Amino acid sequence: MYYKNYKIFPTEILLFKQEENEFDLDVPSMIQDIEEEIQQQRHIDNGAVPVQSYSILWKDDIEWCGKQNESWKNLQQSFIRCCEVYCEVCWGLSPEKFAILHTNSWFYKTDSSLWKENPHNHFPATLSGIFYLKLNGGDKTVFYDPRNVSNQLKEWVFIPETQENYWCIFPSHAQHSSMGTQTDLPRYVIAADAWLQI
């Protein structure tokens, strides 16, 4: 798995590029699963785009139309692998020094009706990830320097060069948001959190 390390601010972001079919992801069927969830009104419905699901994507114990789709399990494995590499590369932790106790995941679908998402973080998780499933020319992710209290100054933001099939892994405390997207085609990303014992 190829990765690029961005040393920014007091933290680091790793961008992972999956080798072709490295984790056997069937992207069209994953998007079909997401659309089925939305059609069946099982997403978090606040009456607007963006559309976000509950943390269901790789759970077996609740009804979720994609549970027979191995791609979701494979995506979970790829997320876990990326977190392991992050621990080693960014925190200098050998495998016996940490354990990944739990992970969860949800989808996030947007189009041009979303101008900009508010900055937020995923605390109290330890590591978080965004997987760019289908961008359709859509937006990237902005990270904010924690030393900038207003989160608005341009020189205090960082935008990784994300592409489809990439995982962006970062500490869960890092403030981030989706940039506004100009295209009418939908953008699908998968978000994930990991809780670690270190």
Ligand SMILES: [Fe+2]
């Ligand atoms: Fe987020």
